[in-house]
Amino acid sequence: xxxxxFVITEHMDGKFSDVSFEMVGKAKELASALGGQAVAVxxxxxxxxxxxxxxxxxxxxxxxxxxxxPEAYGKVIEALVxxxxxxxxxxxxTITGMDVAAWxxxxxxAPLVAYAKDVRAEGGGIVVSSQVYGGKLMAEVAxxxxxxxxxCLAGSFPVEAGQGSTAATTMTSPVDVGSxxxxxxxxxxxxxxxxxxxxQAKLVSIGRGIGGKENVELAEELAKALGATxxxxxxxxxxxxxxxxxxxxxxxxxxxxxxxxxxxxxxxxEHLEGMKSA
Amino acid sequence: xxxxVTIKHIPSIADDxxxxxxxxxxxxxxxxxxxWDEHSIEQAVLIKExxxxxxxxxxxxxxxxxxxxxHLALAKGADKVVKITADDPAADSHMQAKWLSxxxxxxxxxxxxxxxxxxxxxDGQIGPMIAAYLDMPYIGGxxxxxxxxxxxxxxxxxxxxxxxxxxxxxxxxAGVQSAPKPPRYAPVSKVRxxxxxxxxxxxxxxxxASSGLxxxxxxxxxxxxxxxxxxxxxxxxxxxxxxxxxxxxLA
Numbered sequence: 001x002x003x004x005x006f007v008i009t010e011h012m013d014g015k016f017s018d019v020s021f022e023m024v025g026k027a028k029e030l031a032s033a034l035g036g037q038a039v040a041v042x043x044x045x046x047x048x049x050x051x052x053x054x055x056x057x058x059x060x061x062x063x064x065x066x067x068x069x070p071e072a073y074g075k076v077i078e079a080l081v082x083x084x085x086x087x088x089x090x091x092x093x094t095i096t097g098m099d100v101a102a103w104x105x106x107x108x109x110a111p112l113v114a115y116a117k118d119v120r121a122e123g124g125g126i127v128v129s130s131q132v133y134g135g136k137l138m139a140e141v142a143x144x145x146x147x148x149x150x151x152c153l154a155g156s157f158p159v160e161a162g163q164g165s166t167a168a169t170t171m172t173s174p175v176d177v178g179s180x181x182x183x184x185x186x187x188x189x190x191x192x193x194x195x196x197x198x199x200q201a202k203l204v205s206i207g208r209g210i211g212g213k214e215n216v217e218l219a220e221e222l223a224k225a226l227g228a229t230x231x232x233x234x235x236x237x238x239x240x241x242x243x244x245x246x247x248x249x250x251x252x253x254x255x256x257x258x259x260x261x262x263x264x265x266x267x268x269x270e271h272l273e274g275m276k277s278a
Numbered sequence: 279x280x281x282x283v284t285i286k287h288i289p290s291i292a293d294d295x296x297x298x299x300x301x302x303x304x305x306x307x308x309x310x311x312x313x314w315d316e317h318s319i320e321q322a323v324l325i326k327e328x329x330x331x332x333x334x335x336x337x338x339x340x341x342x343x344x345x346x347x348x349h350l351a352l353a354k355g356a357d358k359v360v361k362i363t364a365d366d367p368a369a370d371s372h373m374q375a376k377w378l379s380x381x382x383x384x385x386x387x388x389x390x391x392x393x394x395x396x397x398x399x400x401d402g403q404i405g406p407m408i409a410a411y412l413d414m415p416y417i418g419g420x421x422x423x424x425x426x427x428x429x430x431x432x433x434x435x436x437x438x439x440x441x442x443x444x445x446x447x448x449x450x451x452a453g454v455q456s457a458p459k460p461p462r463y464a465p466v467s468k469v470r471x472x473x474x475x476x477x478x479x480x481x482x483x484x485x486x487a488s489s490g491l492x493x494x495x496x497x498x499x500x501x502x503x504x505x506x507x508x509x510x511x512x513x514x515x516x517x518x519x520x521x522x523x524x525x526x527x528l529a
Binding site for chain 1: 529
């Protein structure tokens with residue numbers, strides 16, 4: 001067992017997501033307190049892996065891993081952590097990290113803390129603050145055992161602390177990723193043709209609390225009066241009241257208007273992730 | 279097509295959650311169906327309608343009140359419902375996933391659907407864990423599943439409207455983010471009819487797993503910002519908001 005802190009980074013179309021840098025910055029702080037190293041882990045080809053401020057970076061560079069595949073990524077990360085025995089493995093609590101973190105926890109019997117907002121070293125182990133129940137409660141938990149998995153909410157730590165120029169060590173995949181049950185077929189591009197809510201200065205954003213589809217008109221009237229555009233939280237889009245191009249949040253778009261007027265939105269962490277820069 | 283849908287009964291977050299000791303005061307909260315599970319059920323029923331088959335809905339009965347959710351599932355088109363009689367409101371995701379896996383093992387499922395997440399997934403979601411315990415592949419963030427023989431075409435969402443299409447060999451576990459259509463409405467009369475006529479199969483919890491998390495504290499978040507509460511009648515409040523927006527150059 002080492003005291004290293006591994007960060008499973010995320011990338012798409014050759015670009016790393018902010019949460020990757022956020023976690024590397026936090027990992028440096030944590031690894032320093034635990035007496036280990038902060039190690040950035042990059043899985044997949046087609047991306048430059050020399051931009052982290054980690055103590056070291058491992059890049060598992062295989063063309064077969066270029067597109068996210070939960071089965072392949074899970075197997076590769078499982079093999080890597082079994083070989084290297086880090087103290088902590090950090091994932092983003094994101095649409096890709098969520099596919100692997102809990103699977104890895106069940107496979108390795110290492111405890112997982114999801115919805116993590118903060119993590120600190122304490123008494124030789126770690127303590128994680130987690131934002132559960134839609135943001136209504138904060139839990140503080142201490143994972144038991146030799147390895148802990150922490151899945152971090154995006155936006156919890158500063159991006160800059162994780163940016164640097166550590167040269168990556170490239171290695172081939174530790175497992176065969178040739179024959180898998182999950183096969184990537186093709187990318188689906190975002191639908192176009194609608195107003196771009198990420199470019200708007202004013203948004204009137206509606207949630208399911210507005211009651212029904214008939215009330216969308218009221219929000220549209222208000223938006224018109226303010227010179228704003230109507231956006232929404234996920235349940236409104238899932239219910240078919242507005243198109244997916246209007247969705248703000250973790251699985252929707254990230255917006256940063258000068259005015260963000262929320263009507264009937266409870267403010268769950270998944271939604272706040274999309275508008276915290278407003 | 280044999281589809282199993284796992285559901286999670288969770289404390290309602292519609293109201294503030296009382297805390298007792300270092301966890302939720304489970305005696306003082308209402309339990310409701312995890313909202314993403316409604317999409318799992320809808321997705322399963324849509325596949326059944328398209329290619330035939332059976333839909334089994336199974337969940338862990340934490341406080342002896344799961345029947346309502348199971349009757350609702352039947353009214354929406356499920357064929358069979360099963361509850362694992364745990365009677366442990368604090369059962370974590372690892373425990374529930376283990377019990378569900380043991381119960382699902384002999385069902386011959388081609389596909390297992392779970393909600394992509396739940397608000398009380400402190401130790402992670404049950405879907406990926408069930409996949410690990412049953413040695414099946416997992417794919418989450420799923421927005422549509424189409425069955426084609428012994429594999430399925432699965433769309434997974436990424437952020438910002440982007441996504442990817444995957445081909446997945448059965449059996450597999452999918453974490454459903456949303457069904458291709460909004461979950462259907464089941465009339466109260468039909469749910470009541472199911473409550474009177476349907477059989478809920480009972481299974482005792484089997485297997486052992488734990489989150490491995492020691493609870494230190496549970497509390498509402500500390501308020502760090504400042505919110506100005508505007509009081510008065512609707513008209514007065516509206517006038518003040520307009521004034522505020524004008525002062526900031528936003529109206």
